[in-house]
Amino acid sequence: MTAFDLIRPYFRANLRRIATGLLFLLGVDAFQLFIPRIVKHAVDALSAGTATPHLLARDGGIIVCFAMLIGVFRFGWRHCLIGTSRRVERAIRSDLFSHLLTLDARYFDTTRTGDLMSHATSDINNIRMATGMGIVAVTDAVVLGGAAIGFMAWIHPGLTLMALIPMPFIVLSARVFGRRMHARHKAVQEGLAAITEHVREAVDGIRVVKVFGRGKQVDHRLKDLSGDYVRRNLRLVRVTGSLMPLMIFLSGMGTAIVVGAGGRLVITGGISPGDFVAFISYLGLLTWPMMALGWMTNLVQRGKASLDRLAVIFNERPEVAEPRHPTPIANPTGRLDMEKVFFSFNGSRQVLRHISLAVESGKSVGVVGPPGSGKTALLSLLVRLYDPTGGTIRMDGVPLPDLATADVRRLVRFMPQEPWLFSGTIEENICGPGAHADARKLDRAVTEACLAQTIEGFEDGLNTIVGEKGVMLSGGQKQRVALARTLYDPSPVLILDDPVSQVDTRTAHHIIEAVFADTGRTLVVASHRFAAIVPCDEILVMEEGRIRARGSHEHLLKTDDYYRETWRLQSLALEIEEADHA
Numbered sequence: 200m201t202a203f204d205l206i207r208p209y210f211r212a213n214l215r216r217i218a219t220g221l222l223f224l225l226g227v228d229a230f231q232l233f234i235p236r237i238v239k240h241a242v243d244a245l246s247a248g249t250a251t252p253h254l255l256a257r258d259g260g261i262i263v264c265f266a267m268l269i270g271v272f273r274f275g276w277r278h279c280l281i282g283t284s285r286r287v288e289r290a291i292r293s294d295l296f297s298h299l300l301t302l303d304a305r306y307f308d309t310t311r312t313g314d315l316m317s318h319a320t321s322d323i324n325n326i327r328m329a330t331g332m333g334i335v336a337v338t339d340a341v342v343l344g345g346a347a348i349g350f351m352a353w354i355h356p357g358l359t360l361m362a363l364i365p366m367p368f369i370v371l372s373a374r375v376f377g378r379r380m381h382a383r384h385k386a387v388q389e390g391l392a393a394i395t396e397h398v399r400e401a402v403d404g405i406r407v408v409k410v411f412g413r414g415k416q417v418d419h420r421l422k423d424l425s426g427d428y429v430r431r432n433l434r435l436v437r438v439t440g441s442l443m444p445l446m447i448f449l450s451g452m453g454t455a456i457v458v459g460a461g462g463r464l465v466i467t468g469g470i471s472p473g474d475f476v477a478f479i480s481y482l483g484l485l486t487w488p489m490m491a492l493g494w495m496t497n498l499v500q501r502g503k504a505s506l507d508r509l510a511v512i513f514n515e516r517p518e519v520a521e522p523r524h525p526t527p528i529a530n531p532t533g534r535l536d537m538e539k540v541f542f543s544f545n546g547s548r549q550v551l552r553h554i555s556l557a558v559e560s561g562k563s564v565g566v567v568g569p570p571g572s573g574k575t576a577l578l579s580l581l582v583r584l585y586d587p588t589g590g591t592i593r594m595d596g597v598p599l600p601d602l603a604t605a606d607v608r609r610l611v612r613f614m615p616q617e618p619w620l621f622s623g624t625i626e627e628n629i630c631g632p633g634a635h636a637d638a639r640k641l642d643r644a645v646t647e648a649c650l651a652q653t654i655e656g657f658e659d660g661l662n663t664i665v666g667e668k669g670v671m672l673s674g675g676q677k678q679r680v681a682l683a684r685t686l687y688d689p690s691p692v693l694i695l696d697d698p699v700s701q702v703d704t705r706t707a708h709h710i711i712e713a714v715f716a717d718t719g720r721t722l723v724v725a726s727h728r729f730a731a732i733v734p735c736d737e738i739l740v741m742e743e744g745r746i747r748a749r750g751s752h753e754h755l756l757k758t759d760d761y762y763r764e765t766w767r768l769q770s771l772a773l774e775i776e777e778a779d780h781a
């Protein structure tokens with residue numbers, strides 16, 4: 200998709216509005232061009248001594264009517280053309296967001312959030328400016344500029360040539376200054392973004408800032424950033440502040456030429472005094488189209504560059520692609536198997552190697568191993584957040600890429616390691632924002648996740664607001680809300696990544712009991728806590744992306760050193776904890 204392909208449908212959808220806006224704009228230009236003719240008529244009558252109060256009142260009345268029409272038509276074009284640009288902006292933003300939602304985890308692993316934010320704000324803003332004011336600038340430059348020059352040439356071609364001498368300088372300076380203004384404006388925006396990001400990070404990490412006494416450093420950094428922001432703004436003001444005086448100077452030069460040369464023509468009878476006044480008015484009208492000409496090229500260039508950047512995102516296709524003809528699973532049983540699976544996040548380092556696994560329906564698999572051994576990577580493949588770089592993963596005998604992604608997400612419920620909560624209520628976090636909660640399902644999920652007592656303790660119960668990222672809840676409470684979210688919709692396969700890492704031993708025990716009580720579903724659980732994996736039918740011990748050992752708890756105790764040693768240490772810690780409670 201090219202930049203042009205990208206913008207075309209938005210223009211097509213607004214064609215009628217754009218055409219109406221252009222008609223209004225042409226109307227404004229026409230009325231503006233006729234006012235000097237009326238002025239000429241009055242001035243000529245005055246200098247010929249034929250002017251009467253009635254004639255002057257009539258000319259004045261016509262000018263007032265034209266001025267009123269200009270006001271109405273100007274409102275019309277602004278409403279249509281600026282409205283179109285806002286509509287285009289809204290449509291592109293919503294299409295961009297919908298498209299981003301189709302992209303897979305790998306895209307977001309490699310794309311900075313700041314870049315996406317900038318596409319969603321300044322790039323779309325550039326496109327809006329190019330489509331709205333860009334159309335106005337082009338039309339004005341061509342129609343108003345062309346017609347004003349035409350009327351001037353009609354009055355006196357030679358004088359017109361002389362009056363136009365400063366015009367190329369106006370076009371050029373508008374272009375050069377516009378470009379410089381854009382660069383400096385961008386620098387100002389970057390300065391502001393740096394301040395915003397610094398404040399956001401400091402507020403987000405306020406506990407670390409306080410506990411490590413980093414307040415002064417954070418404060419100094421903010422002062423530096425603010426100073427830099429002021430400097431950037433002053434650099435911008437130097438450009439914006441000099442543009443207008445330069446324009447006034449250049450258009451003044453044009454007027455001076457006309458006063459000198461045109462005045463002489465009036466004296467020699469080459470043109471009438473009315474023509475002289477009208478000529479100066481047309482020259483005044485010409486300044487804006489000339490500026491628009493320089494300005495427009497910048498606007499259009501900038502809009503095109505932004506469109507090109509957005510086209511790159513719109514051309515991005517998820518690697519985790521939707522199958523053309525998805526295979527339906529009529530009666531899902533939750534049988535899973537992995538065959539010689541390899542996986543790399545970035546295409547270079549393999550984080551999973553030679554993984555083969557078969558989980559019968561209703562059976563459970565536990566995954567243990569040191570940090571970074573590949574547990575989360577393995578679980579992410581089962582829920583198809585990523586596709587393996589080698590090998591096959593099947594569900595009920597069907598390779599995952601042959602299933603509709605929506606089916607995979609419906610059949611496989613996943614609790615990520617990070618208990619991400621959205622700002623909103625506990626209920627919204629469990630059932631989804633705006634969703635109508637099923638009281639029975641909600642009750643069961645809350646009970647299984649050992650959350651009932653916690654919720655009873657809150658004044659607003661399930662309607663308790665959790666705050667940004669669940670800041671109002673403790674780590675363990677957040678984790679249990681995330682678990683309840685996973686358990687809310689029953690599914691044939693349940694995948695839990697470290698589900699009890701942030702709760703006490705007793706709560707962990709209750710959660711594990713509840714999760715394992717449902718024997719109808721297939722369960723895959725990764726955990727550093729052995730209590731969560733000991734009841735599993737099969738346990739995998741991961742090491743550097745491979746399965747170093749596998750079997751039941753008893754088997755691994757006998758055969759694997761890492762497993763035995765970790766189990767011994769955890770049992771010891773548990774005994775000490777229980778002795779402390781006793």
Ligand SMILES: Nc1ncnc2c1ncn2[C@@H]1O[C@H](COP(=O)(O)OP(=O)(O)OP(=O)(O)O)[C@@H](O)[C@H]1O
Pocket residue numbers: 308544545550568569570571572573574575576577616
């Ligand atoms: N998004 C990513 N991009 C690139 N590499 C990654 C990414 N996520 C994890 N890794 C790397 O992949 C390897 C496996 O990570 P993984 O998160 O699967 O380990 P883990 O066993 O779950 O660790 P932990 O017990 O700490 O949760 C690690 O070496 C890690 O650095």
